[in-house]
Amino acid sequence: MPFITVPTTRRTRDASQSPTVSWLSRSSSSDSSFSSPRVASPRVPSSTTPVTYIPSLIDGACGTLPAEQRPALSLLSEDLKEIWAIIPQITTGLRRNWRSNYDLVIRLRDFVLQFWLSVVEVAILALVVPLWMMLPGVVFLVWFCFSISFVLAVSSFLNGTEVVVNCDGSGSRTMEPDIEEQRWVFVGGITTSIDRLSRESLPLLSKLFMHPITGVHTPTFGLPFDLLLLAFRRSFPSFPSESKRALYSELRGSLLDSSISRVVVLAQGTGAVLVASTLSRLSADIQAEKLTKLEIYTFGAASREFVVPLGKTKKRRASTGASRHDGAVAEDRCGPRIEHFAFVSDPFAQMGILRAVYRDFDVRFCGDIFVMRNHPHPSSQGHLDRPTGQLSDYLCALFPTSLLGCCDPGRPSLLDYVMGVDRDTAEKRELAAIESYAEIKRSSRKNRRSWTGLGATVGSSKNGVMDGLVGLQMARKSCRNCEGHRGRDVSWLADHVRGGDMIRESEGRPEDAPS
Template identity: 35%
Template sequence: MSMNSAPMTYIPPLCDGACGTVPRSQQPMWVMMRQEIMCMMRMMPNICWAMLTQRKHMSWPDMGETMMHMLLTCMEMCMMAMAVPMWMMLPGAMFAMWMGCYVMMVMAMCWMMNGKEQMHMCNFDSSSEGWMMGQDMDNEKWMFMGGMGMSSRHCHMNTLPMLCRMFGRPMMCICTPTWGMPFDMICMMMQRCMTMPSQVRRNLYAQMRTALLDDSMMRCVVMCHNDSAVLVSQAVSQLCCDLPAEKMRKLEIYTFGAAASEFMLPAGESMMESSPMHPSTDMMEAERKGVHVEHFAMTNDPFAQMGVLQSVRQNMNGRYCGGVFVMNDMAMMKNGKMMMNEKIMSKNMPTMPMTCSGLMMEDYMMALFPAQMMMCMGAGASAAASCRSMMDSTMVVDRECAEKREIAAMSNYHAASQMKKGSKRLSWTGLAAGAGQKNGMSAGMMGLEIARRGCKDCDGHKGREVSWLMGYMAMGNNTMMDKVGSTHANMKRS
């Protein structure tokens, strides 16, 4: 089975035993900016089209926010296009008044869309709607960060309660403010190249640091969507510098369509132990060696294309830690949405979007957890039982990509260590010949062997047998899954 035809492709985590990957902070700034501008220009049509077609059935509040977002985008585009001609034609005082009026209107619309609060806490009352949340998870800290295209109102009114129900845990939402799509894209481009001050990142860092330093906390789980992964990556890098390694073991990161260009974690021999597949709760505490990171990316998600997919498959010089689950076949997800729409349209309930662009967190949840999503939207257990998750399919392990990443890291290490001699990058034969010497090449070869072993261990397995996130879903929704399972068994007997 080819990787493109398989529903799910898995790229194992980067080992980088020789620590040969180069952080973006050590790369030439103007070269990165030029690459970012070219990438943004190529991806802008896909992003605009995906944002326009992401929802065919919207509620009135969502429709109003979409219209306001489009109006704000048009105003900002007109302001940027007319700024230079107006500056040349108008006197200074009139140009200042014109610019001030535009800025005040933009700021007022942004204030209306962002709201007053950036952080929201959801303690869902399961007794009022028949949900079995299980035991109180006071020793866990769960956080979610919404991405571009998701308003603050939709994030904390719809997405946050949905995630809280599905995982059966209290969850905190840190909303990323929007300043209009043109300014948001420019800000994301600059954040991918350099570390910029941000109140959202400071809030995220403070919440993560407090949870990791609290001895009563067993784990800290952070889920982020598209451009918010840039802030999570920067916060994790800072935490790795500020906190000891034993505290960082409690941290787990799950990204969905990550737009981050790198995901920095400490590399080397101490981080090269492979994570157990489908671990239990005790194994997750005893066997973990560092921060656990998983990335989920749809192939048609424009943010994932410029972020995690490009960084893992094309940019071999950078460091992008964590395993990557690439969703290739969206037909299964579309069929699940069509089935759910047919079931709940008769009840006059809001339907899910038919497109699978990945710009909404609901798209990823529907692909990964269709049964839980259908029950969250009010569908019956029979409809939920007939829907299959993409994680139930057998994965195709991209061993070629995993080996290329390790070999590129070894090549970068050799080029950096031999810079004064003016030597060029060695071929694979040269790297293998220098592995026996007492330098970083032996650790790089060991990392390559661990990557190959990880590919072999994951080959032929389903996605839910490798992902830790699937285990949390099973623990948080035992009652709901038992109901779905009994319904599925009755359908088979009939």
């Protein structure tokens, strides 16, 4: 049986073209160069549809590598450069979000505290090196300890003493979650205080999905330090924290509890970094069949990767309503069900999920991806404000009629539009995984000197390439199955929302959606 050789091209992280395997591409469009800028924002292919769907990475060849296998200091340097580039977008989004009238007292207090924390932290970062060189060691140590103590003291008003908060849907905190067959968990994003999490985010989500929800709070220490911690957590995913331990305990206990049939995790922005790290740990500690009741939905994920065990696991649909199209997506899923929603204008999504999908083809970012763009609606005279990546932006875009008090009237849901399917990107991700596998096998073959060892390597390499080709065909099949369908026909998240966003049986055809 002949040995299959995979032609490859040399890849660099900042290269202006993506790796392609010409003999595997389905058309000339797959061979075209896929340029990526050197700034933080990736170049997202233009599309005329408000939502673009990219199926989950299959990677049958197991060619992708986790972040821990790459130089951490190099990753940290890249993240600091990207964060510096998107700081204007981040500050603009946070400033617009704080102007909301919802729970104005909490937002005003958080704004004042965050402002003074930012001023002090910028001064610390700007002066730490000059003062260290000029002042005596004892004087410098006193100044540094006083500055850090001020930051910790002020941030304690934002963080409180609780890490895990439970909400029963009425807006009040509870010490223990209600006993039911489903467990819902939410992980908030950057600069979120414990009061805002418990009084605004959790009640909103609980009423939308009609379930008690548990919130895991990630402490905030001011925007500058939060961004530095974000870069550190992305570069060192195994670094422990109290929030990660709390999330791991919540999910592990729920997954091992036989009375709980479904565990749903919602994560916004930087909270997805914590979820991705915890998921990687759970995948190593819990049987694969127990992970099948886990569902994860992220909004503007800032994580560098989303790792799950590769392979096929039979998994049921979330529901079998009359409005859902039979056979819209394949039923074979790898471990938990994962969906990512990302605005192209979200700065955290640009450095996270969008970069992983459109630039860093060597990372393993699993889960179905819905790339969302601005779309006109009647109440705004044909113009929609640029989304900034806040949780309210995503919920209003996905479920506007269920959030009438928070969204503009007359705005259609992005899930009602017929999706565009980005088949080229799906193929490039699978081809890059095959190429990476071939590179690994070639490098390992150099260390083998006997003909017997070489023959074994050749056989395994061929099998790995063939497994990668199977994954490529699965990705192409998923793209074909989803063509012409609306977002709600593919997304499981829509199944969890009742009321105005549920499509009636007579409206269940894709062509009835807005165009």
